[in-house]
Amino acid sequence: MFTIDDLADRLGGYLPQGEIQQVKRAFYYAEQAHDGQRRRSGEPYVTHPLAVANILANMHMDHQSLMAAMLHDVIEDTGVGKEALARQFGAPVAELVDGVSKLTQIAFEDKAVAQAENFQKMVLAMSRDIRVIIVKLADRLHNMRTLGALRPEKKRRIARETLEIYARIASRLGINTIRVELEDLSFQAIHPMRAERIKRAVSSARGHRRSAIRQIQNTLQQSLDDEGLAGTVVGRQKHLLSIYKKMRDQRKSFNEIMDVFGFRILTEDVDSCYRILGVVHNLYKPVPGRFKDYIAIPKANGYQSLHTTLFGAGGMPIEVQIRTREMEAMANNGIAAHWLYKAGQTDHPIAEGSRARARSWIKGLLEMQRHAGDSLEFIEHVKNDLFPDDIYVFTPKGDIMELPQGATVIDFAYSVHTDIGNSTIACRIDRHLAPLSTRLESGQTLEIITAPGARPNLAWLNFVATAKARSAIRHALKHQQHTEAVQLGRRLLNKALAAFETSLEELPEGPLPELLAELGLKNEDALLESIGLGSRVAHVIARRLVDLQHGEETAPGPAAARQQGPIVISGAEGMVIKFARCCHPLPGDPVVGHLSAGKGIVVHRAECRNLAELGDDPEKLFPLEWAREIDEDFPVALRLQVESRRGLVAELAGVVTDADANIERIGIEERDARLATVNLTLAVRDRVHLARIIKRLRNLSHVERISRLGN
Template identity: 35%
Template sequence: MATAALCSNTNIGCEMRNPSISGLKKQLLTYMDSKQVRQIELGFQFSKNAHHGQLRKSKKPFISHPLAVAMILANLEQDKATVLAGLLHDTVEDSEVTQVDIVEAFGEEVATLVMGVTKLTQLSFTSKEEAQAENYRKMLLAMAKDIRVVIIKLADRLHNMRTLQYLSRPRQRAIAKETVEIYAPLAHRLGIASIKWELEDLAFYFLDYTKYQQVKKKLTLKRHEREQLVNEMSTLIHGLVAKEGVESRVSGRPKHLYSLYRKITEQNIPFDEIYDRLGIRVLVHSVKECYEVLGVVHSHFKPLSGRFKDYIAMPKSNLYQSLHTTVLGPHGHPIEIQIRTHQMHRISEYGVAAHWEYKEGQVSDQVKGPQFEWIREMIDLQKESESPQTFLKDLKLDLLMDEIFVFTPQGHVKVLVKGSRPLDFAYLIHTEVGHRYIGAKVNDRIVAIDFELSNGDQVEILTSKTSLPKMDWLQVVKTRQAKSKIKQWFKRQNRDQVIKSGESKLSQVLLVAGHSLSSLRDKVDMKRLITQFNGTQFDDILVMIAQGEVSCKEVVRQLLKEIPSEKGTFPYTPVQSKNKVRKSENVVVYGERDIKVTIAKCCNPLPGDDIDGFVVLGKGVSVHRSDCANILKLGTELSDRLVSVEWDSEVVAQLYPVSFQIDCFDRVGILQEVVSQISELGINITQVKTTPKPQSQIQIRFVIQVRHVKEFASLRKKLLQIADIYAISRSS
């Protein structure tokens, strides 16, 4: 891979060999006044001093990188603060410069942009995925406040890709993979085609050099013939349009290797049948002229069926507007023609960077507009994701999704991912519309729930107040948002059940203590109790009790402390057994260790669990969890044989078996993830059993060995972070 050859083909290796501000100043003066340019020149000197003595992997002075980033931003005609931040974006991360230094020298606005781009290097992470996910989260949050952050980040990534050949092969592949999965789709979402195409082609080069050269070779073959066809067609169209009194600029469109490669492989289209290998762009001054040119083209050249798209009437979510049509040109060759205004073309090349409005020291509110809804959705995504791996997976899927445009009955345009169903549309309108879904009309026809929506469909959702989400809906919907809302609904239902379970346990223990939960709620200041157990509402405590995260007896003790007449001790005074039994290893009966006990197999209590004892005549004391159904029944029928027991804190805990079950949505690899997580915590598994359940669910039962209930609680917390697990409970 010779650098000189690469530079001419794909901008790889085009690092600025002699860092200078002169070229940047020349470009800036085309749209800035001299005062602003002088301030940027000060920023260059500041960055140059900060990076003094530092070299890139190419052995060039480090300043060549921020200077190149600033030049990319200047070519996008970005404002003074953005270009300054481009020059300074590595100073905090790679030099002794602090955020305070930048604020003092260039103001709060520039400093905020720099910090938005700076990685979270000062924090420690448990895995590479977690670090990567947290940096993406930070970038998303920063761009939600100021979209210029991601424009700087894209310029930074573009120059790094241009100089990627200086890194090791594994690093090249890792960075190229991240570029094609995250940064190129991000540039597409922002409508910055000029950066998107180059990022994709550069990534393609490093990910699969052989295929890159194969596509390039095919494109080079008959290049002269193609150029003749494009020139001939361009001349014809320009002349025909001029006769109608329309001033136009007609030119051939550049071909992008990665785009061609994707069409060949993913769509299984032979190279010779890719219509936009021959492409022409027509630029005019008004929307009216766009449609006039379309009429001229269709009246003189035969349009191919199904190849017309009107992105002017229905712009893409990244603001892209244009008319696309494919016609049979001279000699019967298909040629794709794009027709747009000069302003549309500018937006198609530079996207949000072209139309972004700036005010000195103040960012435009356009980030709150509908075209940035996807950013807000990604913010929600990072909040909902239960693990870094889940977030990264969902982020990549959301960025890569193709779009369709559908209409509400009122004629409003809604954007969905390709392949969406009416139920996806329902959840896009409103969560409750989705939950109450009973059917849909598409173009005034009743359709099935799995009907695939197409561009231009008009969708009407039919609802009922009595309808509720169904598990099999998860197999129907295609959007992450719809799936998330359905899963959240089912998780909330499970939470309600868990709350009831916790309330039942607490009520039972309170009754033994001579109180009712309802009466205590009237007597006790619950706010203090909630704060003590780090909750936000009393239901949180009930959930903790049900899930074994706090001791039921401890909650009761704290409740009783709030009553002035109570001493805060647990009044558990059943009749003591007269039987003499042998010493227990780790359970104390009435404060005595000289008593024989057995651990009840019906509930398998663990050290740290709330426990009760029941005298088994001639066999000692059987120890149960306080919430065990058997001990509750025995306590009602034979209360005189209940004894007070507790775990012996002076004995080193041994291993105890604990049985639990996981309820989750079935998918490939979920069992492996669970087993790996258990093994990572050093916990031994003695038994595993899986049971399929209806509606694509599965129940996994484990028997493991732990020393304390806290060990199980820690494991449970880890397992609940695995995607698609919605409930974990102890079992007999």
């Protein structure tokens, strides 16, 4: 059994004696605090924190991280508080322990909310000290190693959470050794039979191919020695989950995947990496399109290496990775390499770069957290953001930006800055104008065109790929809707107050605060927003304000005062004025507004039959009027009865285009062998524009009848 003395011996290799004594003191404190507690397996509980500290010792973590590992369950599982730990071991250790500790079990509606809240707390702790997540990953790794004592369904739940969150975080921070083990242990817990079969097959295949692997390894090593290049060739093993994913996603058999031999060449410096690449390309022919240079452009987690695939003897594929020993340490330990190098009291640029990238990632998480509506939305953003494949694009100044596969122009704009994303109106890709929904490819140069008054579009949510863009767009749209609802609410309330011969600005100070307290609202904006979104009726609020002013029930003023004229709309009001899809109103149509709860004003044509059903509450219906100048297109639906003939759609499209309109949707229903019904949705400027289009369509010989739809 592994003991504290065994750990102390290992720590002696990189920590001073005084710090080792502090780690031992933390162990004895934890041992006393957990006295009498046992794990599900029956072992004393203190074996768990000791094992977590041992995992961190493999990564050469500092003494405070090791002390936090010893004490990480003390706050939750014993009567010891954070303040007591701070007095005993100092504030930094107490903060680390508090960050790693789980939340006290709150009565959440379901487990998903509880887990999301826990993760939010952990992100905040990470922002203060990145070591929190490293200790947490070591804690999760030991828990995964000892899942055996749990019920099968609980094993699967913990394993899925590990795959979705913790393994991805380990990947994002570049801690490859922990990521691989977490993924394989999770795979074994979720699919035990599949994992066992693959494990046996790997063992068998390795035995059969041992001589071939040794021969290739010796050939590569001999080539390096002949060229006088210092490099060590080692075999590279695929782990269980990666084999399973390739079999499933690429629909390959086990033998096809195991026929690819993997090797890694470790050398001393970057210059040697490129020299070795030349040697292996001379030895075996490279496969076109399979070379990646992660040294010149590192991955987001700091990973650096040269990757190439070669045609070996008999066409056998050989995958080779070439990297320096520092890059190897970085690939295995990621952000933890910062402490590995600090143990020698020398900071290393690779480790420092990784630390800077980790800080940048956590800053992005905090920004997402501020924008997210709730903890579940936040954790969904994090899952989407945790490490898809990357592409690399350039700014006009030549700076490299890293984005996930499938990212669009809008994702790029938000990755530069949230304000740039919010005000984007157009883009040039390689100096040519391109749609904002364009999927980006590596190597492209992007120039974003912005305008001061521009705002995000709801449609952007349909194609953005990054969590940062999605959360920023949602946040901006919520803010936009709030602003527009407040403005509309003010217009509606002033119109209602005009019936009492007053206005919001003319009311004395007393009635409004009194009404806000009565309704349980925080401020005037909250009241106006609820009116603008249709949750409260302006006329009722106006009457109550005037009653509070005079202390008695007040009748409206003369009819002339009450009829202050219709509300003027321009079609560009945004999210709180919408146009009914049932009747498609156009500028020039007589229109009526209906106040719909949570939506604001919905504009209908005055003859729309749906108004009869909505008219049961006359307070929610009021006249509207179109503005004189409207610079916007509106949808309108037409139905045409036509003779079936070849080239019909092209002919109709030509007429509509010549009339300076766009076809948004077209559908054809065959009625019989001679006649067909064509349903057209057009984008037009106004009623006059529509009349001109209909006149041109009627001039076509095969069009028998045209009607405008809208009940």
